[in-house]
Amino acid sequence: MANRLFRAVIMGPPGSGKGTISERIAQSFGLKHLSSGDFLRENIAANTEAGVLAKTYIEKGMLVPDHVMTLVLLPRLEEMTKYSWLLDGFPRTLAQATALNGICELDVVLSLNIPFETLKERLSDRWLHPASGRVYNMEFNPPRIQGLDDLSGEPLVRSDDDKPEAVVTRLRHYKDNAKPLIDFYKKKGILHSFSGTETDKIWPYINSLLSTKVP
Numbered sequence: 503m504a505n506r507l508f509r510a511v512i513m514g515p516p517g518s519g520k521g522t523i524s525e526r527i528a529q530s531f532g533l534k535h536l537s538s539g540d541f542l543r544e545n546i547a548a549n550t551e552a553g554v555l556a557k558t559y560i561e562k563g564m565l566v567p568d569h570v571m572t573l574v575l576l577p578r579l580e581e582m583t584k585y586s587w588l589l590d591g592f593p594r595t596l597a598q599a600t601a602l603n604g605i606c607e608l609d610v611v612l613s614l615n616i617p618f619e620t621l622k623e624r625l626s627d628r629w630l631h632p633a634s635g636r637v638y639n640m641e642f643n644p645p646r647i648q649g650l651d652d653l654s655g656e657p658l659v660r661s662d663d664d665k666p667e668a669v670v671t672r673l674r675h676y677k678d679n680a681k682p683l684i685d686f687y688k689k690k691g692i693l694h695s696f697s698g699t700e701t702d703k704i705w706p707y708i709n710s711l712l713s714t715k716v717p
């Protein structure tokens with residue numbers, strides 16, 4: 503029992519705090535944080551075939567096609583057989599959930615419900631350090647020196663998919679795709695939803711749930 507592995511997914515609309523909460527979970531519970539967005543950005547940086555294709559969708563705020571996502575993600579998960587992990591940003595469609603279901607059994611799915619207006623505000627105020635993927639928000643977690651990454655001192659940039667038109671498209675796509683996914687995991691009895699406008703208020707509930715679940 504002591505060595506039992508733990509598999510979790512965190513889902514939520516763009517800007518809902520998946521990345522921020524995943525980092526806290528990884529630190530508190532020792533799970534590997536696997537982010538679909540980070541895997542895609544690695545592929546884009548390495549100019550792989552999947553990366554070149556994914557870039558054209560991400561820039562427009564659209565979801566990357568399922569077959570590309572499963573091609574990028576599933577082999578990475580199959581390498582993780584010895585680790586407990588938290589998957590952030592995958593699955594986002596029922597087809598992705600079905601593919602994931604075919605290779606592993608999940609213990610917990612965390613779903614974040616954050617109001618649309620809060621998401622728009624957060625994303626319009628988000629700054630990114632492209633090389634590491636570290637994100638800042640000028641109110642919630644500002645960099646120590648304005649415009650510069652805390653660790654490297656390199657300049658922060660605004661991401662193309664945080665531009666207003668792309669944000670609205672991303673939020674709409676999430677809404678269209680999330681419902682069947684939520685129903686899928688609800689039926690399996692592993693869905694836990696958290697609502698609110700502040701990550702710091704949601705975090706204690708997630709922390710106490712996982713304290714009872716992570717072996």
Ligand code: G5P
Nearest residue numbers: 516517518519520521522538539566591638639642700701
């Ligand atoms: P990503 O990289 O997975 P998104 O769009 O799902 O991107 P995103 O935008 O990275 O998610 P998040 O991880 O949910 O958001 O949130 P976050 O980064 O932690 O927090 C957002 C901002 O709010 C930050 O600046 C943070 O500091 C701040 N913040 C957090 N909490 C608070 C708070 O309480 N208060 C305040 N004021 N601020 C706060 O995916 C990128 C793209 O890749 C493709 C898609 O095109 C996607 O758009 N993609 C996929 N396509 C198809 N299928 C998949 N499975 C895909 N996965 C990725």
